[in-house]
Amino acid sequence: MTTKVLNPTTAVDHYRSLFRARATRRVGAEPPWLADLRAAAMARFAATGLPATRDERWHYTSLAAVAPVAFAPPGEQCIGLDTGDLAPLLMAPGAKARLCFVNGRLAPSLCLAPSLSADGIGRGAPSPRGAGVSPTPAGDDPTGVHGRPCGGPAAPPERSALRLAGWAQAIERWPDEMAHHLGHHLGADQPVAELNMALACDGAVLFVADGVDAGRVELLFLTTATSEPLFSAPRNLIVLGAGSHATVVENHVALGTANAFADPVTEIDLGARAQLDYLKLVHEPGSFHTATVAVTQGCDSRLTAHLLALGGRLARTEFVTHLAGAGGSAQLFGLALAGGGDHLDLTTRIDHDALATRSRELVKQIVTGRGRGCFSGLVHVHPGAQQTDARLTNANLLLSDRAEADTRPILRIDADDVKCSHGATVGRLDDEALFYLRARGLDADEARQILTAAFATEVVASVADPTVAAAVRARVDRRLTELLEEPR
Amino acid sequence: MLNIDNLQVAVSGNEILHGITLHLPAGEVHALMGPNGSGKSTLACALAGKPGYQVTGGTATFRGTDLFAQLPEARARAGLFLGFQYPVELPGVSNAMLLKQAVNARRRQRGETEMDAMDFLVAVKERMAFMEMDETLLERGVNEGFSGGEKKRNEILQMLMLEPDLAILDETDSGLDIDALQVVARGINHLRSPSRAVLLITHYQRLLDHVAPDRVHVLADGRIVRSGGPELAKELEARGYGWLTGDVAGVEAR
Numbered sequence: 001m002t003t004k005v006l007n008p009t010t011a012v013d014h015y016r017s018l019f020r021a022r023a024t025r026r027v028g029a030e031p032p033w034l035a036d037l038r039a040a041a042m043a044r045f046a047a048t049g050l051p052a053t054r055d056e057r058w059h060y061t062s063l064a065a066v067a068p069v070a071f072a073p074p075g076e077q078c079i080g081l082d083t084g085d086l087a088p089l090l091m092a093p094g095a096k097a098r099l100c101f102v103n104g105r106l107a108p109s110l111c112l113a114p115s116l117s118a119d120g121i122g123r124g125a126p127s128p129r130g131a132g133v134s135p136t137p138a139g140d141d142p143t144g145v146h147g148r149p150c151g152g153p154a155a156p157p158e159r160s161a162l163r164l165a166g167w168a169q170a171i172e173r174w175p176d177e178m179a180h181h182l183g184h185h186l187g188a189d190q191p192v193a194e195l196n197m198a199l200a201c202d203g204a205v206l207f208v209a210d211g212v213d214a215g216r217v218e219l220l221f222l223t224t225a226t227s228e229p230l231f232s233a234p235r236n237l238i239v240l241g242a243g244s245h246a247t248v249v250e251n252h253v254a255l256g257t258a259n260a261f262a263d264p265v266t267e268i269d270l271g272a273r274a275q276l277d278y279l280k281l282v283h284e285p286g287s288f289h290t291a292t293v294a295v296t297q298g299c300d301s302r303l304t305a306h307l308l309a310l311g312g313r314l315a316r317t318e319f320v321t322h323l324a325g326a327g328g329s330a331q332l333f334g335l336a337l338a339g340g341g342d343h344l345d346l347t348t349r350i351d352h353d354a355l356a357t358r359s360r361e362l363v364k365q366i367v368t369g370r371g372r373g374c375f376s377g378l379v380h381v382h383p384g385a386q387q388t389d390a391r392l393t394n395a396n397l398l399l400s401d402r403a404e405a406d407t408r409p410i411l412r413i414d415a416d417d418v419k420c421s422h423g424a425t426v427g428r429l430d431d432e433a434l435f436y437l438r439a440r441g442l443d444a445d446e447a448r449q450i451l452t453a454a455f456a457t458e459v460v461a462s463v464a465d466p467t468v469a470a471a472v473r474a475r476v477d478r479r480l481t482e483l484l485e486e487p488r
Numbered sequence: 489m490l491n492i493d494n495l496q497v498a499v500s501g502n503e504i505l506h507g508i509t510l511h512l513p514a515g516e517v518h519a520l521m522g523p524n525g526s527g528k529s530t531l532a533c534a535l536a537g538k539p540g541y542q543v544t545g546g547t548a549t550f551r552g553t554d555l556f557a558q559l560p561e562a563r564a565r566a567g568l569f570l571g572f573q574y575p576v577e578l579p580g581v582s583n584a585m586l587l588k589q590a591v592n593a594r595r596r597q598r599g600e601t602e603m604d605a606m607d608f609l610v611a612v613k614e615r616m617a618f619m620e621m622d623e624t625l626l627e628r629g630v631n632e633g634f635s636g637g638e639k640k641r642n643e644i645l646q647m648l649m650l651e652p653d654l655a656i657l658d659e660t661d662s663g664l665d666i667d668a669l670q671v672v673a674r675g676i677n678h679l680r681s682p683s684r685a686v687l688l689i690t691h692y693q694r695l696l697d698h699v700a701p702d703r704v705h706v707l708a709d710g711r712i713v714r715s716g717g718p719e720l721a722k723e724l725e726a727r728g729y730g731w732l733t734g735d736v737a738g739v740e741a742r
Contacts, residue, residue: 070509134544242546254497379728409729430576432576433576433578435538435539435560436572436575436576436578437581437586438559438560438564439536439537439538439560439561439570439572440564440586440590440593440650441564441565441589441590441593441594441597441650442561442589442590442593443559443561443593444559450581450585450586451578451581454578454580454581454629455580456580457579457580458579458580461580
């Protein structure tokens, strides 16, 4: 285990200088409440620096290689891509709404449906329970923040079913809602999330009105290979009103091997009875990625989250959901495919903090070469969260002698009427199974491929949307083929 | 079809088979019987090429070619089928997919074109009906959550799809109720033809009431101690194996 202690001053000084440069450029362009949020976040980050491995949540992942590099946001960039180039990358092809970011900046020419014109919103007929993107008239009263208490009166109906915009427009158009949500779904002491708040320059903001089915939305974050070390801090916010539905795919992909440090944060708020299918994929070979996803779940809300990591020099996702309303449920599926150059880390936390909440978590890691897959999963049943029903499962498949899988499932239970279980396994391909397939005429490589894909199948097959599931299957199969071709 | 001469097989350095000689011509069904631990499954695994089963002496040819010079998958494609005593469960590998891959691997070997999806489906459904299997098993993981009887039927289904020249069925009858036993026997009888051969490995006589063998061999302590006609199986049913394993002691004493 590497326990190299970071030199906090190097990184802090560097990011503080980026913060100052940003603040100078943006003076007067941002509302004071946001400037205050940023300054406070910068101060908190400066106090801690980048997380060190002595932080329990960062036990497996050291940012020692990130600290000394002067990653910086891109200057003016020429994108040089058109929508045709995106086709092989999309995880939700056919989505009616898509925002695309290149090296952290919104690329309007690659976005779909929401015409990102001056008023920032798409033009389509309002369609409750349809998948339309509807206009919000200027001066829309942003009162769509639903109450947390169960059975309380629903928020006044939104005039627009679905509002999707880039960060800058969202700040400008819906400042009260943005102020209400930004940073509020995150726990304390999250240095990489603080760094994001201090430096975030763009991101996706999605509001779905009560009772609306938003359909599929894809948020695509592309990193292009650059000569300069590239920093990006996308800041996303997804708010689902009471009884609404959405499928959101957050797709982080690098074109080629990029020297980048992405520090995205996604905050998600699910109103009572809201249902979200959320899928986050990261495949950024050669890059650093430290994502934070924080969810607050209202009464009887249902979250299904797929957290897929297909590659990265260091790709870590910290996923936290807070089951704050009675009857809420969260289903988490994780899949990590780590090859020789990859260090993948999934750290999850599920807070059961209300009556009769339910969680299921299944994480699978496949590791080959000198790759490393790390999983830490905490399920915390808070006092009073009676009738909690939680199950946490982690299975790891090692394809080489040098591969490493770490697993740390933890249950912390502070209530007495609960049903909780956890389990973890680490193993290799089963010799009996390999022989069975060979005895049916499949050659050894084919048998290995089939059994390795089968190991991932439980996670892949759990993606509800058939279009997304097919895209995931194709991406996973392609990556598995690469892994199996790597030297063991 | 299958000629085994003085075959010796070791597992983890321990010799289990001490010189087996067995000739199985095309068109015949032979039963290989014997008490637990006599080496019946070891013979099946060695013939199919399971890793860990080391041939330390003797030969085995399948249609005139040296079996042990070929990888297990090559033996399968050439028409050798092993029906497993304990079929493995493969969650995430669909039964239909495995069947299709297996059939096409064999067809490619024979220089035939791959079966198209529609022909495959028709063929497999016809055979599933014959084996009285629920069609939903096709989309399930291979043997995943199957009952003992369903697993054995699935082995015979695979055999019927692959149409092997030589089927070695390792205790396919164990754990079957009488109805399932009849269905499995029907599958085996369906495969019988002048151009094929079957080696039935079994502990009990009861499968042989439904699949009449041409010859019966008794294996004890890694050696064939008696070979005979179908009446030998009846005699074993009546007298057990004790009198034959006694023979072995007698042979070694001489």
